[in-house]
Amino acid sequence: xxxxxxxxLQRPTGRPVRARDALVCVLxxxxxxxxxxxxxxxxxxxxxxxxxxxxxxxxxxxxxGWVADRIGIGDDVERLTAALSPDDALGGEGGFNDTVPxxxxxxxxxxxxxxxxxxxxxxxxxxxxGKPATxxxxxxxxxxxxxxxxxxxxxxxxxxxxxxxxxxxxANLGTGISKSDLLDWGREAVSQVRKEKPDxxxxxxxxxxxFPFDAxxxxxxxxxxxxxxxxxxTRARQMMQTFRRDGDARVYWLTLPxxxxxxxxxxxxSVNAAILAAAQPYRAQVRMLDxxxxxxxxxxxxxxMDVKGRSTIVRKxxxxxxxxxxxxxxxxxxxxxxxADFATLGPG
Amino acid sequence: xxxxxxxxxxxxxxxxxxxxxxxxxxLVWKPFILAASYVFYSAANPLFCLMLAGLTLANxxxxxxxxxxxxxxxxxxxxxxxxxxxxxxxxxxxxYGFFAEEVNAVLDTFGLGLPLPLAAIALPIGISFIVFQxxxxxxxxxxxxxxxxxTIDFALYLSFFPHLVAGPIVRAREFIPQLAKPRxxxxxxxxxxxxxxxxxxxxxxxxxxxxxxxxxxxxxGVPQAYSAPDVALAGYAYAVQIFCDFSGYTDIAIGLALxxxxxxxxxxxxxxxxxxxxxxxxxxxxxxxxFLRDFLYxxxxxxxxxxxxxxxxxxxTMVLGGLWHGAAWGFVxxxxxxxxxxxxxxxxxxxxxxTLPGWLRWAIVFHVVVLAWIPFRxxxxxxxxxxxxxxxxxxxxxxxxxPVVGIVVIVIGLQLVANxxxxxxxxxxxxxxxxxxxxxxxxxxxxxxxxxxxxxxxxFIYFQF
Numbered sequence: 171x172x173x174x175x176x177x178x179l180q181r182p183t184g185r186p187v188r189a190r191d192a193l194v195c196v197l198x199x200x201x202x203x204x205x206x207x208x209x210x211x212x213x214x215x216x217x218x219x220x221x222x223x224x225x226x227x228x229x230x231x232x233x234x235g236w237v238a239d240r241i242g243i244g245d246d247v248e249r250l251t252a253a254l255s256p257d258d259a260l261g262g263e264g265g266f267n268d269t270v271p272x273x274x275x276x277x278x279x280x281x282x283x284x285x286x287x288x289x290x291x292x293x294x295x296x297x298x299x300g301k302p303a304t305x306x307x308x309x310x311x312x313x314x315x316x317x318x319x320x321x322x323x324x325x326x327x328x329x330x331x332x333x334x335x336x337x338x339x340x341a342n343l344g345t346g347i348s349k350s351d352l353l354d355w356g357r358e359a360v361s362q363v364r365k366e367k368p369d370x371x372x373x374x375x376x377x378x379x380x381f382p383f384d385a386x387x388x389x390x391x392x393x394x395x396x397x398x399x400x401x402x403x404t405r406a407r408q409m410m411q412t413f414r415r416d417g418d419a420r421v422y423w424l425t426l427p428x429x430x431x432x433x434x435x436x437x438x439x440s441v442n443a444a445i446l447a448a449a450q451p452y453r454a455q456v457r458m459l460d461x462x463x464x465x466x467x468x469x470x471x472x473x474x475m476d477v478k479g480r481s482t483i484v485r486k487x488x489x490x491x492x493x494x495x496x497x498x499x500x501x502x503x504x505x506x507x508x509x510a511d512f513a514t515l516g517p518g
Numbered sequence: 519x520x521x522x523x524x525x526x527x528x529x530x531x532x533x534x535x536x537x538x539x540x541x542x543x544x545l546v547w548k549p550f551i552l553a554a555s556y557v558f559y560s561a562a563n564p565l566f567c568l569m570l571a572g573l574t575l576a577n578x579x580x581x582x583x584x585x586x587x588x589x590x591x592x593x594x595x596x597x598x599x600x601x602x603x604x605x606x607x608x609x610x611x612x613x614y615g616f617f618a619e620e621v622n623a624v625l626d627t628f629g630l631g632l633p634l635p636l637a638a639i640a641l642p643i644g645i646s647f648i649v650f651q652x653x654x655x656x657x658x659x660x661x662x663x664x665x666x667x668x669t670i671d672f673a674l675y676l677s678f679f680p681h682l683v684a685g686p687i688v689r690a691r692e693f694i695p696q697l698a699k700p701r702x703x704x705x706x707x708x709x710x711x712x713x714x715x716x717x718x719x720x721x722x723x724x725x726x727x728x729x730x731x732x733x734x735x736x737x738x739g740v741p742q743a744y745s746a747p748d749v750a751l752a753g754y755a756y757a758v759q760i761f762c763d764f765s766g767y768t769d770i771a772i773g774l775a776l777x778x779x780x781x782x783x784x785x786x787x788x789x790x791x792x793x794x795x796x797x798x799x800x801x802x803x804x805x806x807x808x809f810l811r812d813f814l815y816x817x818x819x820x821x822x823x824x825x826x827x828x829x830x831x832x833x834x835t836m837v838l839g840g841l842w843h844g845a846a847w848g849f850v851x852x853x854x855x856x857x858x859x860x861x862x863x864x865x866x867x868x869x870x871x872x873t874l875p876g877w878l879r880w881a882i883v884f885h886v887v888v889l890a891w892i893p894f895r896x897x898x899x900x901x902x903x904x905x906x907x908x909x910x911x912x913x914x915x916x917x918x919x920x921p922v923v924g925i926v927v928i929v930i931g932l933q934l935v936a937n938x939x940x941x942x943x944x945x946x947x948x949x950x951x952x953x954x955x956x957x958x959x960x961x962x963x964x965x966x967x968x969x970x971x972x973x974x975x976x977x978f979i980y981f982q983f
Contacts, residue, residue: 189538189703191952192777195712196531198956199963203527206964214524223525223561230528251968256731324739328901331742339736343973352972481622483615487641494897 204230206247208238217344217352219378264360264412266350266405291417294453303454305369305420308512312368312413314340314358315375318426318491322374325494325501333516338366346378347405348393356405359412363419370511371413372504374424374461377490380437394440402441406448414455420511421456422504423449427465427496430489435471438462457507461500465492519561521770522723522966522975529558530774533679537778541700548670548697551678558679559644566642569607574673576603577652581659581666597660601653608649611641616845644683646842650809651676655690657813667694680774684767684978686785687805693780701779709948711776712955716962718769723966725925726763727976729755733917738895741905745913749905755922756895757888758929760979761789764803767978788933790887793879795859798887810839828864833857848893848902855890859883880934 204211212235215227238244296302311330313323320341327337340362345353355375362368380393383401391397406423413421423445426438442462449456465484466472474483477499484496492500508515519526533554540547560567580600587593609617642648655672658664667675667690675693737744737752744752765786772782785805792798799807818831833854840853874882889906896902932940950958 185707185709185949186705187708187952189541189706189779192706192708192711193535193538195708195952195956195959196534196777198953199960200527200531202957202960203963206960207967210967211524226528227524231524247964251965254965254968256728256969256971324897327740327743331740337740337743339739345973483619 204234205238205241206244208234208236209244211235213351217349219380258361264356264408265354266347266356266408267354289451291454292451294457297453302510304511304513305418306512307514307516308335308369308508309516310336310338310366310368311370311372311508312338312340312362312366313372313374314362315342315373315424316345317341317343317377318424319372319374321492321494321497322372322500325497326372326504329501329505330515335516338362338368344378346375346381347402347409348379348381348383348398350405356408356412359409363412363415367415368413368419370420370422370508372422372424373409373413374500376426376438376441379441380434394436399440399444399447402444403448406445407451410449410452410456414452417455419455420508421452422459422507423456424459424500424504425462427461427485427492428469428471430471430473430485434490435469457511459500459503459507461503464499464503465496519558520975520977521767521774522719525561527963529554534777538703541703541779544700547700548674552670552674555674555677555679555682559677559682562643562683569611569642569645570648570677571673573604573607573648573652574669574676576600577656577676578666578669578672581656581672584656584660585666593660597656600656604649604652604656608645611645613845647681647683647685647687648676650687650806651690653813654687654809658690664691664694667697671697678775678780680771680778680780681782684764684771685803685805686768686771686782687809688782689808692783696780703779706779707776707948708952709950709955711773712959713944713947714769714773714776716959718766718771718773719962719966721762721766721769722978723975724969725929726759726766726979728969729759729762729922729925730976731971732919732922734759734895737917738897738901738905741896741901741908744908744916745911746909747913747915748917749908751915751918751922751926753888753892753905754926754930756891757790758926760891760895761786762929763979790884790930790933791880792883792887793876795856795863795883795886798883799856799860806839806842810835814838825865825868829861832860832864836860843894847899848896851899851902852890852894855886855893859886859890884930 208231211227212231215224215231218224218227294302308330311326313319313326315322319339320343323337323339323341327339330337340358342353342358345355347355350356379402382393383391383398385391385397385401391401410421410423413419425442425445428435428438446458449458462469465475471489473485473489474481476482477484477495482495484492484499486493505515519529533551537547537551537554540550556567556570559570577600580596580603584593584596584600587596655664655667655675659666666672671694672690674697675688675690678693681688733748733752733755737748738756741749768785772784775782783805785803787801787804789798789802792801815831815835818834819827820831821828836857837850837853840849840851840856843849843852892905893899893902896905947955947958
């Protein structure tokens with residue numbers, strides 16, 4: 171018989187009822203939630219990475235979404251509770267699906283056989299042996315991305331706080347350029363640039379990529395071949411164009427250190443190739459910071475590396491993200507580039 | 519699998535229905551719940567199930583062996599082996615990286631190049647809770663407080679999904695007797711269970727995550743960017759956040775268990791109303807306090823053996839209690855502050871010839887507790903120092919909004935008012951018809967999920983411990 175322990179207060183457990191009543195209670199809650207949140211359940215399932223959990227959630231989400239679509243209460247509830255949402259409402263402009271072809275995107279909109287002229291923006295002066303064009307001062311820095319930027323943003327903010335640089339942190343976990351139903355990074359970039367007018371943008375994203383794109387002809391473009399990389403590059407280029415603010419800002423786009431798992435490495439290689447291609451017309455303002463070679467030289471994953479003469483763990487146990495020491499190392503590299511591009515860090 | 523997720527909302531109703539359907543057939547029910555608990559745990563990483571199964575078999579084997587052995591010296595050796603296996607497992611997963619980096623740093627200082635291999639080891643969620651429960655079982659068998667359970671009962675005790683990843687730390691003698699016969703299907707505390715689930719959800723999603731997002735994470739991340747008013751509010755807000763996050767998890771765990779017919783011990787009892795540090799530890803994470811008392815403080819000698827020895831035992835217990843949370847100097851400092859406070863309180867109790875008024879005692883205890891949370895939450899000691907130093911730097915209050923200040927004041931204020939008015943609300947809610955309870959639960963879930971950002975619900979703080 172268990173000894174009564176006076177240290178633990180026995181909570182009154184309320185009026186006991188039958189187990190059947192417990193099931194009635196849970197069933198009422200489940201049915202109500204399926205009717206009201208059916209569309210959300212389906213949407214969440216579609217955003218999950220392939221696997222058993224996604225299959226299970228979609229097995230519930232598809233019929234629940236179908237019912238919710240027909241009843242239509244979900245939209246009303248969504249409207250009524252919208253004020254409680256912590257997410258910023260993004261403007262309608264700049265979305266990936268409403269991209270208008272411009273002369274800045276050579277492949278899009280060009281007549282067949284025509285060559286799109288290369289502009290001076292395609293050249294980093296340093297690469298031509300010239301002096302990099304420095305901007306006078308770094309007042310506002312935007313650090314954005316997915317969970318890869320979470321940690322790096324805090325590190326950057328800490329390092330620059332004393333010099334008076336205003337660091338805006340915009341790490342959106344679980345998001346991706348190929349996963350735009352959760353957050354459309356095209357719109358987010360436009361919204362952040364309008365709101366914050368950053369002098370520089372650090373962008374680190376790619377932990378949740380590999381989702382298929384919808385082609386214009388209605389087909390699906392699966393990761394990670396040239397078509398997928400081309401679509402990814404087009405979207406990344408659209409964001410670079412937004413972030414560089416017609417040449418007034420500098421963009422520091424970090425390539426992905428290779429993750430531990432082989433399937434993820436394939437995605438990361440495709441993402442890295444895509445962003446390198448995307449940056450090509452804007453090399454005067456867009457800096458590609460090579461985290462791949464720093465953290466995974468020769469394309470080999472490693473959890474620890476030599477940092478300032480000491481062997482240090484730089485990756486998290488998930489084999490994807492950088493840990494604090496890794497984020498510090500990445501921040502060192504970024505700050506070196508900021509110092510090269512700006513005459514002063516801070517209000518000046 | 520995290521409680522407030524779609525995956526769990528699908529998992530639980532199915533398991534609950536099947537659990538009650540199979541309850542009378544214990545030969546089927548026990549393997550079913552065991553399998554469901556392993557499915558729950560495997561959602562984090564299927565490999566973690568191997569560790570859980572390994573600990574189960576190792577502790578069950580040693581518990582049976584110690585029970586069969588008569589020679590006391592031999593019994594002690596066996597139980598020491600079991601505890602070493604448990605703590606060794608905990609040490610490898612939780613402390614190896616910290617230990618290896620610190621040892622390498624010391625060796626480097628002396629120019630000795632014999633570095634320990636570094637590896638980023640994945641921490642199985644809830645490992646500390648699992649290990650503590652395993653130790654409590656084996657030691658209680660050694661102390662002859664309980665008999666060894668059947669292997670499946672012990673496996674269920676360790677893995678039962680409502681308490682698997684963040685407690686409460688249920689003792690074997692509380693849980694295993696509940697497995698002796700089927701739970702009574704005519705006496706299920708549905709109202710109390712639903713009330714706790716609803717309160718837990720609100721605490722976690724609407725309060726803890728809101729405060730983290732709005733003030734705690736920004737200020738603790740870059741304290742040098744904020745001045746005294748924001749830093750002070752962030753300190754109070756973290757005290758509220760960690761209470762709501764952890765007690766929210768516990769409330770949901772206890773509520774789920776009640777729906778399944780099981781009773782867990784209470785883990786929190788309005789800790790911020792404490793007027794002494796001793797009282798605080800009887801109200802905060804009560805099952806950990808009980809564990810540390812029974813398995814560390816008392817075996818060390820407790821309050822027997824004089825004042826100095828009592829003080830030493832208190833300090834050891836609290837510092838190790840801090841270290842239990844993780845391998846970081848911030849946790850050690852947190853435990854040290856609480857240890858020193860307990861020792862100072864004991865000295866004052868014996869020597870002081872005056873008694874402070876209740877409100878002043880409360881204010882002192884509360885503010886020392888809030889202060890101790892700073893190194894606990896700060897990413898490192900240097901930033902904890904920066905955080906404290908910013909308290910002396912007066913400037914604008916940029917993060918003081920009505921919702922943030924209001925929530926902090928209400929949550930702390932509710933801990934100070936008498937229990938009775940709140941109990942009236944609780945009892946009324948618990949007496950609702952089951953269908954009304956279900957509708958209330960759905961309404962609360964819809965409202966709290968509306969406050970979740972598009973990035974989802976962050977993990978409970980105590981998952982990392």
